[in-house]
Amino acid sequence: MTHLFSPYEMMDLKLKNRVVMPPMCQYSVSNKDGIATDWHYTHYVSRAIGGAGLIIIEMTDVEPDGRISDYDLGIWSDDHIAPLARIVEACHTYGAKVGIQIAHAGRKAEHAAVPVAPSAIPFDNGSKTPRALSTAEVKDMVEKFRQGVARAIKAGFDVIELHGAHGYLIHQFHSPLTNQRTDEYGHDLTLFGTEVIRAAKSEMPAGMPLIMRISAKEYVEGGYGIQESIAFSQAYKEAGVDMFHISTGGESPVGVGPLGTKDKPGAHAAYQVPLARAIKHNLGVPVIAVGRLDEPALADAIIGNEEADLVAVGRGMLRNPYWTLEAADQLQKETDVPVQYRASYPSKK
Ligand SMILES: Cc1cc2nc3c(=O)[nH]c(=O)nc-3n(C[C@H](O)[C@H](O)[C@H](O)COP(=O)(O)O)c2cc1C
Incomplete structure (x- = not known):
């Protein structure tokens, strides 16, 4: 039986277990220069020591x-490469593989003087009105994603994740609520995403998987649902995505805004798993499930029941960097405990 601590292999990516640390912004860049600091190093390397199979570094723009x-991480300059490479190298020492989430916030760029977006529609009444990108600027943006991915490859990452979720730029392009363009990028709502995917793939070694995070459901009134997300994910799969990371929402502030909301994100355990399962089984692709999965038996059941291929634990790992080691202990599964910590796991002495 496949379980949470079964190794996982996809193309050239080999993971020692099925536990993923999902991307989580730390807002901890010191000089507004996008450069990773000692905070980032300590934060990510602690989770590698704590046993995670795959660590995906936070939204990096x-x-x-x-x-x-x-205070977000950046990847627009070669100066960003070495501090990221230092984190990747150290995480590898402890047996973790490392990905990075490549992103653009679009209209949700709070500190930009004038944010850019597919269309000039603000996030909410309190947000800046973004400027709609010209067609030429959209093509330049694809190139910026390509260069960001090229730098990530130089930094030694094992896998790339594109941020197509949570109301950020790629999501803004494929959502009819935020993309009201009349050019080619409005006629085909997946054109921007598919061009970014192809650009990313052009820089990635052939055996390296490309992950895309999506919001499989919008919560705003009139937002898209699982049928639409199956359709756009199919286009993204054909363009080169190898695995999807299934989240929801982020397109609009919940409970406010001109359109109101049609329903609210679930607060219960595993609330996004049915969507991960739907994408996995309809598209025949591997998926990462995420969202209140920090009970080890539950995370293990999601793998055992083939609802997802990998399970991500976010806030659970913010609370406890050693979540994975503890989960293995609770589930009585084999995993490497660093020799320095074995005294605290009687079965490993
Ligand atoms: C502090 C914090 C920062 C986050 N930053 C990101 C991010 O950079 N990119 C992203 O896709 N999701 C981000 N998320 C969402 C998480 O990756 C994850 O999907 C979410 O926390 C639900 O999983 P959980 O219930 O295991 O925490 C963030 C969440 C938290 C708590």
Whole structure:
């Protein structure tokens, strides 16, 4: 039986277990320069020591105005490569594989003087009105994603994740609520995403999987649902996505805004798993499930029941960097415990 601690292999990516640390912004860049600091090093390397099979570094942006805040990580300059490479190398020492989430915040870039977006529609009444990108600027943006991915490859990452979720730029392009363009990028809502995917793939070694995070459901009134997300994910799969990471929402502030909301994100355990399962089984692709999965028996059941291929634990790992080691202990599964910590796991002495 496949379980949470079964190794996982996809193309050239080999993971020691099925536990993923999902991307989580730390807003901890010191000089507004996008450069990873000692905080990032300690934060990610601790989770590698803590046993995670795959660590996906937080939203890392392809241009300064693509950041949610000036304290986000960046990948628009070669100066970003070495500090990221230092993190990747150290995580590898502890047996973790490392990915990075390449992103642009679009209209959700809070510190940009004038954010850019597919159309000039603000996130909410309190947000800046973004400027609609010209067609030429959209093509330049694809190029910025390509260059960001090229730098990530130089930094030694094992896998690339594109941020197509949570109301950020790629999501803004494929959502009819935020993309009201009349050019080719409005006629085909997946054109921007598919061009970014192809650009990313052109820089990636052939055996390296490309992950895309999507919001499989919008919560705003009139937002898309699982049928639409199956359709756009199919286009993204054909363009080169090898695995999807299934989240939801982020397109609109919940409960406010001109359109109101049609329903709210679930607060119960595993609330996004049915969507991960739907994408996995309809598209025949591997998926990462995420969202309140920090109970080890539950995470294990999702793998055992073939609802997802990998399970991500976010806030659970913010609370406890050693979540994975503890989960193995609770589930009585074999995993490498660093020799320095074995005294705390009687079965490993
Ligand atoms: C502090 C924090 C920062 C986050 N930053 C990101 C991010 O950079 N990119 C992203 O796709 N999701 C981000 N998320 C969402 C998480 O990756 C994850 O999907 C979410 O927390 C649900 O999983 P959980 O219930 O295991 O925490 C963030 C979540 C938290 C709590």
